[in-house]
Amino acid sequence: xxxxxxxxxxxxxxxxxxxxxxxxxxxxxxxxxxxxxxxxxxxxxxxxxxxxxxxxxxxxxxxxxxxxxxxxxxxxxxxxxxxxxxxxxxxxxxxxxxxxxxxxxxxxxxxxxxxxxxxxxxxxxxxxxxxxxxxxxxxxxxxxxxxxxxxxxxxxxxxxxxxxxxxxxxxxxxxxxxxxxxxxxxxxxxxxxxxxxxxxxxxxxxxxxxxxxxxxxxxxxxxxxxxxxxxxxxxxxxxxxxxxxxxxxxxxxxxxxxxxxxxxxxxxxxxxxxxxxxxxxxxxxxxxxxxxxxxxxxxxxxxxxxxxxxxxxxxxxxxxxxxxxxxxxxxxxxxxxxxxxxxxxxxxxxxxxxxxxxxxxxxxxxxxxxxxxxxxxxxxxxxxxxxxxxxxxxxxxxxxxxxxxxxxxxxxxxxxxxxxxxxxxxxxxxxxxxxxxxxxxxxxxxxxxxxxxxxxxxxxxxxxxxxx
Numbered sequence: 001x002x003x004x005x006x007x008x009x010x011x012x013x014x015x016x017x018x019x020x021x022x023x024x025x026x027x028x029x030x031x032x033x034x035x036x037x038x039x040x041x042x043x044x045x046x047x048x049x050x051x052x053x054x055x056x057x058x059x060x061x062x063x064x065x066x067x068x069x070x071x072x073x074x075x076x077x078x079x080x081x082x083x084x085x086x087x088x089x090x091x092x093x094x095x096x097x098x099x100x101x102x103x104x105x106x107x108x109x110x111x112x113x114x115x116x117x118x119x120x121x122x123x124x125x126x127x128x129x130x131x132x133x134x135x136x137x138x139x140x141x142x143x144x145x146x147x148x149x150x151x152x153x154x155x156x157x158x159x160x161x162x163x164x165x166x167x168x169x170x171x172x173x174x175x176x177x178x179x180x181x182x183x184x185x186x187x188x189x190x191x192x193x194x195x196x197x198x199x200x201x202x203x204x205x206x207x208x209x210x211x212x213x214x215x216x217x218x219x220x221x222x223x224x225x226x227x228x229x230x231x232x233x234x235x236x237x238x239x240x241x242x243x244x245x246x247x248x249x250x251x252x253x254x255x256x257x258x259x260x261x262x263x264x265x266x267x268x269x270x271x272x273x274x275x276x277x278x279x280x281x282x283x284x285x286x287x288x289x290x291x292x293x294x295x296x297x298x299x300x301x302x303x304x305x306x307x308x309x310x311x312x313x314x315x316x317x318x319x320x321x322x323x324x325x326x327x328x329x330x331x332x333x334x335x336x337x338x339x340x341x342x343x344x345x346x347x348x349x350x351x352x353x354x355x356x357x358x359x360x361x362x363x364x365x366x367x368x369x370x371x372x373x374x375x376x377x378x379x380x381x382x383x384x385x386x387x388x389x390x391x392x393x394x395x396x397x398x399x400x401x402x403x404x405x406x407x408x409x410x411x412x413x414x415x416x417x418x419x420x421x422x423x424x425x426x427x428x429x430x431x432x433x434x435x436x437x438x439x440x441x442x443x444x445x446x447x448x449x450x451x452x453x454x455x456x457x458x459x460x461x462x463x464x465x466x467x468x
Contacts, residue, residue, distance in 0.1 A: 118164060
């Protein structure tokens with residue numbers, strides 16, 4: 001076999017068995033870079049930041065993640081609404097859209113509502129987060145620990161407000177089918193953000209690095225939206241009248257969004273509440289260990305989730321066309337591919353952590369112990385399966401996971417508060433894993449199987465009655 005034939009065979013193997021396509025390649029590269037950059041950042045933090053500053057560093061991220069309260073899950077709603085409308089449209093080489101005029105008007109109304117929502121919500125977010133963060137950090141300063149956090153926190157909030165305006169437009173373009181192009185830009189965002197963050201740490205301004213990461217993302221995002229051919233599509237839709245044929249907020253958006261909003265707000269308590277609670281009751285050092293460990297776990301999980309996230313738009317288009325067999329085939333193949341990648345990534349990191357414990361004890365001491373970390377990574381596999389199931393069902397423009405998210409948030413929030421206050425970070429991880437294995441996984445599987453069966457049966461019966 002010649003080199004060209006061998007290359008084609010390898011590409012075919014990667015596409016079929018590993019599920020790699022252009023969108024996944026860009027997304028995985030961005031997230032692999034995030035993992036690699038995270039390791040570099042980890043070394044730099046251990047070298048240039050004190051254990052207390054490390055606690056502030058990761059608590060910054062957890063605090064600014066409260067922006068989810070102001071976003072209310074609208075970015076995912078935008079993606080799915082756009083995916084369902086673009087199923088009836090074609091996109092021309094110049095970037096503009098053509099086809100069904102009703103679908104085009106509805107797509108335009110989705111973009112306009114997104115711009116309107118995020119412009120107002122971004123300003124409110126900054127006005128709330130800025131004083132809230134100042135109050136939190138002033139109220140929980142440890143005696144004898146002097147960290148200059150005020151200016152870095154202020155810059156971080158401003159950067160988050162700017163990024164808040166760009167992300168929904170990226171979600172809209174993903175819904176329109178430009179998944180690979182957006183993934184490419186996100187990869188460039190990750191590169192620039194990392195370099196700016198490292199420059200801040202190396203120049204002994206480490207607490208500015210979270211803001212620099214986001215400012216790098218903002219710069220790349222603005223460049224993409226202003227100078228790529230997609231600007232023609234955005235301009236076409238923003239200036240297109242859509243009064244007669246529009247996506248109704250009350251009738252179509254809000255019934256879906258409020259459930260997504262509840263789930264996403266609960267997600268804060270499921271994924272982000274740990275560092276602030278440990279910061280408040282165990283001090284910045286404990287918060288720093290937990291924050292770094294969670295950050296690494298999330299980075300590995302994000303690489304695996306790239307396989308599934310890049311399918312959100314195709315899922316929505318398949319559902320709009322009633323292609324359920326193709327939908328299930330793509331979903332289950334992607335699920336086992338992504339879960340396998342996650343298991344391999346987790347196993348590899350545990351080996352690295354064991355090596356670091358022997359050879360770089362100062363670095364390993366900044367994280368949870370290998371045994372507790374392994375339990376955290378096992379929990380990430382449970383979360384991955386549940387998240388994948390939720391993405392599949394949400395592509396139907398429904399949110400059946402809302403109550404499950406509420407119960408999970410109550411359980412995790414309660415366990416984290418009690419265990420974190422009295423027993424520390426290790427106990428929090430034990431509680432998190434117990435909740436996942438006893439409630440999160442079984443309830444998620446039940447919701448997925450029951451809703452999938454009911455919705456597909458109802459759609460099939462409707463199609464048969466219409467054909468008759």
